[in-house]
Amino acid sequence: MSRFAFALGAILVGAAALAAALPGIAQSERVVRITAKKYEFDPPKVTLKRGEPVVLELTTLDRVHGFKLPAFGVRADVAPGEVARVRITPDAAGKFDFLCDSFCGSGHEDMDGEIVVE
C-alpha cells in the first residue's frame, strides 16, 4: 500500500465513521458478513468488485475486537451482541490488509485478513 493511498484513506475516516453509525443499509448494497473471534477473522479473505459499494457487517463470537482497514481509512469496534457496519466502495484493484486493532490477547498480532478487489 502506498503512502499516498493511506493519506487519502485518512481523510475519509470521518465519512467512514458516519457510515459505520448508520442504522440501516440501502437495499441495493451488497452485504459481506465477517465474524471475529480470538484470533481470526472469518472469512480471512474477502473478494470485492471494483466500483461496487459494499457494507461489511462485523460481529464477534467472544470478546471485543477491532476491525481496521487502513487503505480505506476505516475502522470499527466489534463488540459482543452488536453488529458493526463499515461501508466502502473500492475504486482500485489490489490487495488490502485488514487487522484487529483492539488488543485481544496472545494471538492479537496475528489477527488479520485481506480484501482483494478485482
Next chain:
Amino acid sequence: MPYHVDRRDFMKLAGIGGAVFASGLGLPKAAGAAVQQDFFFVQLSDTHWGFAGAPNPEAANTLKRAVAAANALARQPDFIVFTGDLTHTTDDAQERRRRMAEFRDIVSALKVKDVRYIPGEHDASLDRGAAYQEFFGKPNYTFDHKGIHFIALDNVSDPGALIGESQLAWLSADLAQLKRDQPIVVLTHRPLFDLQPDWDWATRDGAKAVELLTPFANVTVFYGHIHQEHHHMTGRIPHHAATSLIFPLPAPGSQPKRAPLAWDPAAPFKGLGFREVAARTSGPALGIEELPLNKG
C-alpha cells in the same frame, strides 16, 4: 558536589564512539531552561517476560542477561526506564500477576535503584491496567531530572490504543506550566505517529499528543512496541524506537506479515539490546547509543 564522569565512557557516549545526537536539539544557552548537568539514563523495552516460543529459545534467560549487561556498564546511569511490554500477555489474571511478580524480582537485581516503568499493551490492555498498576503504579506521570521534564504517556491501557481525552487534558495542563524551550522527554510504548497502521504500529489519537507537544522547541520521544531501532521526525520532534529484549520484528512494511524475525543459533540474541541516552548541558541536548545484547 562535582559530578563524577568517567571521561572515556562519556566521550564515547557523547558522540565519538558511535552515539547519534538527535538533530534539531541544540539548546539555546541563554534561554534559561536547559539541561543542568550532564547525565545519562538507560531505556530497556519489550522484555515480554513469560513469552515462550521459537523466536527466542532463551526467553527464560534474556531478561536476566539484560540486567547483567546494564549492571556491567562502566558508569551507571542516573535511572533506568522500561518502556512497556514488561510481560507477555495472558488471559489468566493470576498468571499475569505471577509474571509481573517474577519480572519485578528479576529487575530488582539492577544496581541502579531508580527504575521507572510504563505499560505496554501486553501488560495492560486486557484488564485496562489493573494488574500493572498493582505492581508498578500509575501508568502516566511526570518527573524532572537535572533540568529535563520527563512525561510518561500511557497509550495502551485502553485496548484501542488510545491516550484518551482525560489523559490528553492532563498532558495539556502539565505542558501549560512549562516554558516553550523547556527540554522535554516523552516516554511511551506505541509510536505516537502512524508508523505502519496495518501492523497496528500507531496510536489512534497520537496526533493529538504530538499537536500538544509541537509548540515546544526541545521535545524528544522514546518508545518501544516495534522491537527495533527506528528514528522518525514529526515536524521538529524526533521519535526513537528501541530494540526489544525478546525478539526483533521486521522493518516496517518490509515483509507481508509482522512476524518475529527467526532466532539465529549462530548469533544468539541478535537484534536484541538496549539504549543509553546521554543528556548534555551544551551542544545537542541528547545523544543516544544502542547497545546490542550479543556484543561479546
